[in-house]
Amino acid sequence: MGVMSWFKYKSPFGLAFAFQRITGIILLFYLILHLCYLTSLQSRELYETLTSITVSRQFIIFDSLLILCGVFHGVNGIRIIIHELGIGHELRRVVLAVSAIIAILGWIIGSYILLMALGD
Amino acid sequence: MRGFEPLAWVFQAISGIAMVFLITTHFLLTHSSHDLLSYDSVLYRMTNMEYKIFYALLLIFVTFHAFNGLRAIILDTEGGMRKKGAVNAVIVTAALIAIFYGLYLLSKF
Numbered sequence: 001m002g003v004m005s006w007f008k009y010k011s012p013f014g015l016a017f018a019f020q021r022i023t024g025i026i027l028l029f030y031l032i033l034h035l036c037y038l039t040s041l042q043s044r045e046l047y048e049t050l051t052s053i054t055v056s057r058q059f060i061i062f063d064s065l066l067i068l069c070g071v072f073h074g075v076n077g078i079r080i081i082i083h084e085l086g087i088g089h090e091l092r093r094v095v096l097a098v099s100a101i102i103a104i105l106g107w108i109i110g111s112y113i114l115l116m117a118l119g120d
Numbered sequence: 121m122r123g124f125e126p127l128a129w130v131f132q133a134i135s136g137i138a139m140v141f142l143i144t145t146h147f148l149l150t151h152s153s154h155d156l157l158s159y160d161s162v163l164y165r166m167t168n169m170e171y172k173i174f175y176a177l178l179l180i181f182v183t184f185h186a187f188n189g190l191r192a193i194i195l196d197t198e199g200g201m202r203k204k205g206a207v208n209a210v211i212v213t214a215a216l217i218a219i220f221y222g223l224y225l226l227s228k229f
Contacts, residue, residue, distance in 0.1 A: 002197060021193055028186040035218065038225045041166065044159045055157055070143065077136045084133075110147065117154050 012096055020076050023069040030066060057118060064111040071106035075099045128188055135185040142178045166229035179222040187215035 006018035040046045053059065079099040082088055088095050149165070150156050165171040191211040194200035200207050 024186070024189045025193070028190055031182055031186050031218070035222055035225070038222065041159075041162060041225075042228070047159050047162070051157055055154070074136070074140045074143070078140070081133045081136065084129075113148075114151055117151055117156075119154075 013092070016076055016079075016096065020073060020080070023073040026066075026069050027073060030069075055118075060111075060114060060118065063114050064107070067110035067114070068103075068107045071110060072103045075103040075106065128192075132185060132188050132192075135181045135188075138181050139178075139185060142174070142181060145174070146178060163229070166226070172226055172229070176223060176226055179226070180219055183215050183218045183222070187211050187218070 006021055008014070009017070037047075037050065040050050076099055079095055082095065083092065150162075155161060166175075188211075191207060194207050194211070195204060
């Protein structure tokens with residue numbers, strides 16, 4: 001099974017499966033980046049140089065997309081756990097729709113918090 | 121290994137649920153104000169024992185979840201399944217390096 005086979009099911013559930021994997025891989029890279037941040041704390045100059053680039057208005061689009069990845073991965077992951085436990089299987093479509101709404105709301109709220117913090 | 125995969129799935133689910141709370145807390149602790157990401161603020165958190173425990177837990181849960189997820193993706197390929205032992209060994213080693221390196225960095229403050 002290759003990466004392209006993740007997209008062989010065109011249903012919303014198939015797409016949710018593919019995006020769960022894609023966002024998971026993106027978040028793994030972000031974890032490694034976080035370890036780099038933690039390493040940079042050994043030097044004030046290095047840390048401040050790094051944050052002056054990444055904590056900025058120019059960078060907020062990437063932060064916002066990262067929030068979307070994180071929120072989608074978390075909410076969709078909980079949806080998967082619920083169904084794997086045999087709960088609400090007959091309501092799969094409704095649960096998927098509710099998950100999508102929660103993910104979008106979480107994305108908007110998270111991005112708003114980031115944007116407001118930049119204005120401080 | 122027969123009983124390992126279901127156990128890996130259970131821990132994937134448990135760590136995933138824990139992370140929803142841990143990462144939301146981390147996001148609010150670090151991103152609700154610009155000052156919270158200043159060097160002095162971060163250093164204050166890193167030298168505080170409660171925060172250290174919180175970040176150590178976050179590091180362990182996130183690293184396990186991320187690398188176990190990557191393992192599942194690789195084992196879902198034909199090549200990955202053929203070399204399951206090697207994939208498991210490499211992923212476990214990488215995850216342990218990430219956890220111990222992160223804990224080492226936390227211990228330096």
